[in-house]
Amino acid sequence: MLLHRYCPRFLEMSYERERLIAELAVQRATILTKRVFHEKVKGEVAKDDKSPVTKGDFGAQALIIQSLVKNFPEDQIVAEEESSSLRQDESLTVEIWELVKNIELEDQPSDQLLGGPLPSQEAMLDIIDQGKSLGGPRGRHWALDPIDGTKGFLRGGQYAVCLALIEDGEVKVGAIGCPNLPVDDLASLTADIGVQQTGAGQGVLISAVKGFGATTRPLSNAGLSPGKPIAMRLVTDISQGIFCEGVEAGHSNQGDNAAVAERLGITSPSIRLDSQAKYCSIARGAGDIYLRLPVGKDYEEKIWDHAAGDLIVQEAGGQVTDIYGKPLDFTIGRTLASNKGVVAASKPIHDQVIAAVQAVLKL
Numbered sequence: 001m002l003l004h005r006y007c008p009r010f011l012e013m014s015y016e017r018e019r020l021i022a023e024l025a026v027q028r029a030t031i032l033t034k035r036v037f038h039e040k041v042k043g044e045v046a047k048d049d050k051s052p053v054t055k056g057d058f059g060a061q062a063l064i065i066q067s068l069v070k071n072f073p074e075d076q077i078v079a080e081e082e083s084s085s086l087r088q089d090e091s092l093t094v095e096i097w098e099l100v101k102n103i104e105l106e107d108q109p110s111d112q113l114l115g116g117p118l119p120s121q122e123a124m125l126d127i128i129d130q131g132k133s134l135g136g137p138r139g140r141h142w143a144l145d146p147i148d149g150t151k152g153f154l155r156g157g158q159y160a161v162c163l164a165l166i167e168d169g170e171v172k173v174g175a176i177g178c179p180n181l182p183v184d185d186l187a188s189l190t191a192d193i194g195v196q197q198t199g200a201g202q203g204v205l206i207s208a209v210k211g212f213g214a215t216t217r218p219l220s221n222a223g224l225s226p227g228k229p230i231a232m233r234l235v236t237d238i239s240q241g242i243f244c245e246g247v248e249a250g251h252s253n254q255g256d257n258a259a260v261a262e263r264l265g266i267t268s269p270s271i272r273l274d275s276q277a278k279y280c281s282i283a284r285g286a287g288d289i290y291l292r293l294p295v296g297k298d299y300e301e302k303i304w305d306h307a308a309g310d311l312i313v314q315e316a317g318g319q320v321t322d323i324y325g326k327p328l329d330f331t332i333g334r335t336l337a338s339n340k341g342v343v344a345a346s347k348p349i350h351d352q353v354i355a356a357v358q359a360v361l362k363l
């Protein structure tokens with residue numbers, strides 16, 4: 001079936017509006033996260049599970065949910081953060097509100113597309129709490145990670161603002177802002193991008209629509225910069241492949257990752273970076289394989305940690321599965337309860353990587 005790009009059915013299938021709003025909403029939120037990133041005190045609070053959350057996470061979540069509610073009032077939102085700790089901390093709430101109320105895109109038409117500013121501090125707390133949807137197999141759910149890699153954000157390393165639209169369990173749109181990644185696709189192959197990248201340049205906004213490819217563009221504080229398509233590298237000799245993995249040893253098993261690399265004959269050191277910047281890096285050829293091998297058997301990966309990155313890698317020519325070779329299943333709820341770990345690589349080498357993972361993990 002040939003569809004003209006201005007026909008309503010094409011627009012519906014290509015999720016043009018959802019993509020535009022997602023890109024702009026993420027871009028606007030990165031203005032806030034960049035401000036907090038450069039502040040000495042980032043308003044760090046420990047959550048019940050001991051993981052950190054900051055002014056940046058709360059503020060970005062408020063701004064993005066506001067954009068979604070204004071544009072897609074019928075849609076559900078599955079977001080990482082909620083406001084209960086803030087409601088007991090008036091001074092932190094005031095600090096976040098002071099940030100949030102002053103954030104806008106410098107391009108007015110773009111800012112207006114997002115539906116204008118938040119009305120008040122009290123409304124901000126309520127908006128943060130509109131991300132409590134349980135997800136599931138039916139309907140439209142936005143998965144939002146306002147700051148992915150909060151530990152990287154606090155350490156001065158990589159982090160990402162991540163948003164994805166999941167419709168009937170399938171990821172349709174993904175947008176990831178990586179303020180500390182270099183604009184040049186391949187620069188991160190040669191630079192130590194994992195940590196201390198405060199001078200790393202402008203950052204990138206990477207996005208994808210199911211069936212329509214993946215795109216990168218420099219992040220901007222105004223409207224969207226021109227984008228260009230990205231694709232994974234063609235790796236003919238897997239021993240020349242480049243590994244990406246997490247920085248935190250508690251999030252993925254670096255020993256097992258190294259054993260897989262060795263089994264594949266890979267000798268170059270892995271590139272370590274926090275957040276879904278790993279998915280973005282392999283999608284644009286700054287790496288070939290992303291492994292997230294489980295540390296313990298009980299942890300369930302969260303959908304907001306993977307939805308946008310999964311789509312971006314697939315649209316750039318990659319394959320994303322768990323350690324059993326099973327696609328990530330976004331139909332279950334807020335977690336990927338039926339998957340274990342993540343193995344992402346370009347399609348031609350994915351089978352080989354899975355075989356090595358299974359040999360190392362004795363599956």
Ligand SMILES: Nc1ncnc2c1ncn2[C@@H]1O[C@H](COP(=O)(O)OS(=O)(=O)O)[C@@H](OP(=O)(O)O)[C@H]1O
Nearest residue numbers: 147148149150151246247248250251273274275299
């Ligand atoms: N035990 C365990 N296993 C796996 N994953 C976990 C675990 N604990 C936390 N998390 C989630 O890891 C998210 C950050 O992932 P990263 O890829 O940035 O981790 S790493 O630091 O690069 O290793 C992080 O996302 P953010 O909280 O948004 O930073 C968590 O959702």
Ligand SMILES: [Mg+2]
Nearest residue numbers: 051052080150
């Ligand atoms: Mg977190």
Ligand SMILES: [Mg+2]
Nearest residue numbers: 145148149305
């Ligand atoms: Mg996360």
Ligand SMILES: [Mg+2]
Nearest residue numbers: 080145147148
């Ligand atoms: Mg987060």
